[in-house]
Amino acid sequence: MSKKLVLIDGNSIIYRAFFALPLLNNDKGVYTNAVYGFTTMLLKILEDEKPTHMLVAFDAGKTTFRHKTYKEYKGGRQKTPPELSEQFPILKELLDVFHISHYELDQYEADDIIGTLSKKGNEEDWDVTVISGDKDLLQLVSDNVTVNLTKKGISDVESFTPTFMMEKMEVTPDQIIDLKALMGDNSDNIPGVPGVGQKTATKLVKQYKTLEEVYNHIDEISGKKLKENLTNHQEEAFMSKELVTINRDSPIDVTVNDIVYDGYEQNKVSAMFKDLGFQSLLNRLTGEADEVTEQAVELTAIDYTVVDELTPDSFTGEEAIVVEMLSDNYHQAPVEGIGIVNDKQAYFVPTEIAAQSKVFKEWAEDPAKKKYVFDAKKTLVALLNLDMEIKGITFDMLLASYLLNPAENHHDIPAIGHRMGNQSILFDEEVYGKGAKLKVPEQEKLADHVVRKTNLLFAIKADMEKQLKQNEQYELFRELEMPLAIILGEMEHTGVLVDVKRLENMGIELKQRLHDIENKVYELAGETFNLNSPKQLGPILFEKLGLPVIKKTKTGYSTAADVLEQLRDEHEIIPKLLLYRQLGKLQSTYVEGLLKVVDKDSHKIHTRFNQALTQTGRLSSIDPNLQNIPIRLEEGRKIRQAFVPIKEDWIMFAADYSQIELRVLAHIAKDEKLIDAFQHNTDIHTQTAMEVFHAGKDEITANMRRHAKAVNFGIVYGISDFGLSQSLGITRKEAKQFIERYLDSYPGVRKYMDEIVQDAKHKGYVTTLMNRRRYLPEITSRNFNKRRFAERTAMNTPIQGSAADIIKKAMIDLHERLIDEKLTARMLLQVHDELILEAPKDEVEKLKNIVPAVMENTVELDVPLKVEYEYGKSWFDAK
Known part of the structure; x- marks a missing residue:
């Protein structure tokens, strides 16, 4: 070979x-x-x-x-x-x-x-x-x-x-060295000979073959200036040859x-792609996935009973319960069986037995009976689908593991057990398979695995609680994350009503708009072609219309979005093409995409909130991701019109924290100017513009305020001079000066950034206001790149994480207040810094007072929290 x-x-x-x-x-x-x-x-x-x-x-x-x-x-x-x-x-x-x-x-x-x-x-x-x-x-x-x-x-x-x-x-490989010696190279700061470009250098090398021969025949070279430059810079030329020689x-x-290459293992590469967020590259993998194999080590037998009937004596009042489902989409997936373990015995309960058992339902709904679960939210939704509402959950293994190990990607029971030294359990993939091979095994194997998971949960609950207390995170766990899980479960189960007809009409309208834009593009191009084909679009733009070529690919001209953005002002066809692409994505991803996940019977969407994913504590949502609906385009905002309240005489009510991260920064950094600005309700972006531009309020232009806004929010995310230069279209030098002026203006912020990094180096982690931890093992790394990322993370995590904690606490406080006030209103969604509710119209006046009051007073900071609200007949009208 x-x-x-x-x-x-x-x-x-x-x-x-x-x-x-x-x-x-x-x-x-x-x-x-x-x-x-x-x-x-x-x-x-x-x-x-x-x-x-x-x-x-x-x-x-x-x-x-x-x-x-x-x-x-x-x-x-x-x-x-x-x-x-x-x-x-x-x-x-x-x-x-x-x-x-x-x-x-x-x-x-x-x-x-x-x-x-x-x-x-x-x-x-x-x-x-x-x-x-x-x-x-x-x-x-x-x-x-x-x-x-x-x-x-x-x-x-x-x-x-x-x-x-x-x-x-026109040169050989060896002559590249002589060519570069004469030309020099600005990118590597190689001097070469002044006045000698590629054309002259090529001519000399073709004629004399090498640099040495050029100088051996220096007297023959025509051109007074060229000969003079070659003579005066002979030393630089030979030094340049030495520098460019590999x-x-x-x-x-x-x-x-x-350095043998034998290929890669698809499952390992896939796992890293998922971790990095490279979803689009997953289907390009060609390596052979590892086959699912049985574990070679034989597990110790576990004693349990498969029950066909439950009695009150089956429970002690302190049980671990695992509701087993094979799919992450627990709103639709069937329950495969239930494990129950207490200090006396272990059970596997087939789903149909649990669903029909009055005893099981009474136990599940009794708040006095303590239950330890894995993923309270999932457990709540799964049992609600079986027409019972679990109460009395006092421990959630998923949330405990997430708080203790926020950087971990795997928080399933076997992975947690293995991390804590308990090897007496198979991983789910070893029992169920994965991908196309995923299947429910025979009951004996299923029951054994589910009971092992439940037994592990019961066994290590105390150790996990002990760790949380040692980390001073038990209050965060019990008072914030666990109550929130139940609220999120109720929100997910409730779902959001979608006006399917309106969404379908939006699709029709978007198709018509796409058709109109298509015709306008054809008119501007002078011919018809496939707008979605770069091979057909490229020649139209760069040959027929003569636009400047920005980038070429192996197959022709690049018509990527970044290329078109650079050409936006070159021809009126370009903005049309960009709009066509944006509207096309709206149509396929959001209109058609949302229609695919609407429940056919209830016309509701049941998004799932990820509570144990981000290291900052932020919630995210999937299936669908309602946080990603593009709202910069009017057409994108209009998609929110399809989200409506459950009844005709109800409204959607949206409340949004204003500049919460900047307010958290002011509080954490104890910066007097920032605190004063928020306490006096000053426009913080104008204030910052005045500070960094040394200008009066009346002298601040819209562009100056835009620059100030970029650095205000950029500081929160640890922006660098490069990042700021990219977002504002300025040089890195200007961006660096801008950041320095900002930090000079707000010395408390500079002090906070220096001190938090030093504190992180000492402790190995940073915390939010509510003691959420983010571990930063690389903050003392000798590798500059790893250390720099950890330092940036140390600066921004306490800000972003504290903002996330505040919103979570506000959700818990608001949920309790709605119950206390005996209101019918209920929370449906949390999107970034915004809470969306639905309520009867006659409750609006109360909500206008209650919602902002609760959200603004959920924590006490050195600066006031500010909440803005709107309401209307759809989510769109509530913004």
Whole structure:
């Protein structure tokens, strides 16, 4: 079998990916755009090249052996944006999961590692492919070594062989060194010879072959200025040649035989993709998933009874209960069986027995009977579907595990047990299979597994409570998260009514608008074509209409959204195309998508709230994700018109915290100016603009206020000069000055940011106002990138997490107040900083007083909380 070696210039490709893609972050706030772009290219490389050996090379640091020759080597480069540097460790972790070798060597560059390994591969007569965006690597090209250079972005590459190089550049691979020595390279701060560009350098190299021969024939060279520059800068030219020459004999301690690539395990890569939020890449995986196998270790037998009847004596008043369902969508999934364990005995209760048992229902609904559960919300909804409302839940294993281990992705009972040293249980996948192979086993196997889970829950409940108390989180667990779980369960079970007809009509209207825009585009283009086909759209825009080409791909012109945004002002066809795409996504994702999840009988949507997911404590929702309905477009906002109250004479009531995170920042940072501004109800963005621009209130323009708003909210999220420059369209230098002026204006904020980082380094974690923890093990890392991300997280988690805690507490307080006031009104949704209720019209006046009063007084801060509310016949009208 022939050997195929692929060598990737890690720094070059990740840099290109970072600047080619908009800033993206996953649900944990981690920036992922560069890793996403790199991974997209990596999957294509694996598919196209089918390597047998592979390595990704990285630069080891800023200083290399070349700096001994020239101190200013690479001296003009801007500092790596922290949003990019934070992604290097993530990329390396991903490469490990792919089983792809990566390597760096102190004092040497990725080029040198690649040069050394490609030379070995060439000598062994292997087929070698090098992938980079750096033309310096073209010197490695040979009959066995092909260099694929990325052009614009990362998706479009050009393959360089000796023949292609001669055709395109008119030089041989070896002569690339002489070419660069004469031309210099601004990106690496290599001087070269002033006045010598690519055209002149190519001419000289073609004629004289090498730099040495150019100088041997210096007297023959025509052009007074050229000869003068060559003569005066001979030293720089030869130094430049030394700098650009790749060291192909670097002292690396890895050989080509060490970097075998045998493929990846799909399940492990899939797990990391899910963790990173790379949903769109999951279906591109081609590795063979591991087969589900039986655990080799035989489990100790467990004593339990499969019951056909329950009696009052079956319960002691302190039970663990597990309601087993195989699907996450517990609103629709059947209950497969129920486990019950107390200090005397263990039961497996078939679903039909529990559903028909008066004794079971009475026990479940008795608040005096203590129940320990896994996922109170899911348990509540599952039993409500069986027409019983569980009460008396005093412990929730899922929420306890989430608070103790917020960074963990797996909080199912077996995973928790294994983390706590209890191995006497199989993982769910080992019992039920997964994906297409998921199935309910025979009752004996099902019952054994469910009872083991219930027994584990009963056994480690006390240890988990002890840990929560040691962490000073027991109050957070009992007083906030557990009551909230029941409220969220009730909200999910209640659901939100959808006016299906209205949603269908919106779909019809959107289709008509799309049709109208399509015709207008055809009119502007002068012909009809498929708007959704880049192959057809590209020639229209860049050949027929003559718009400037921003980016090309392997298949033609790029018509990606970021490209069209840059062309927005070039032709009136562009805004039409952008609107067409936005409306098309609204139609497919939100109109058609919502119609798919509406219950056919009740016409309700039952979204599921993730309570144990984000490390900040924020809630999120899925199936559908109601927090992502785009509301910047009028058409997007109108989708909320389809969400209506349960009865004709009811209304939707929405209450929204105003600038809660900035108010939390003022309280935590104890900044006098911020506190004073909120206490006097000053517009905080105007106030900040006055501070940083040193201007009076009347001098503040709308643009100045916009800039101030960006930095106000950016500070909350630990924004960097790069991030701010991207959002405001200004230079990094201007952005840095702006942030510095902000921190000078609000010294309390600067002090908070410095102190919270130091505190996190000392403790290893940060906390919210209600003692929610986020662990930051990498805050003392020697790796700058990991440490920088942890520092940013330390700054923003107490703010975002405290805001999340406040909203959760407000939901609990409001729920109790509605009951105390004997109101029919009920909460339906929580979206970001907003609570949405439905209520009879005759309760509106009471709600106008009660809701803001409860929300504004749920906690006491140094600044007032402010709540704004609206109400109307739909969610749209309530905003």
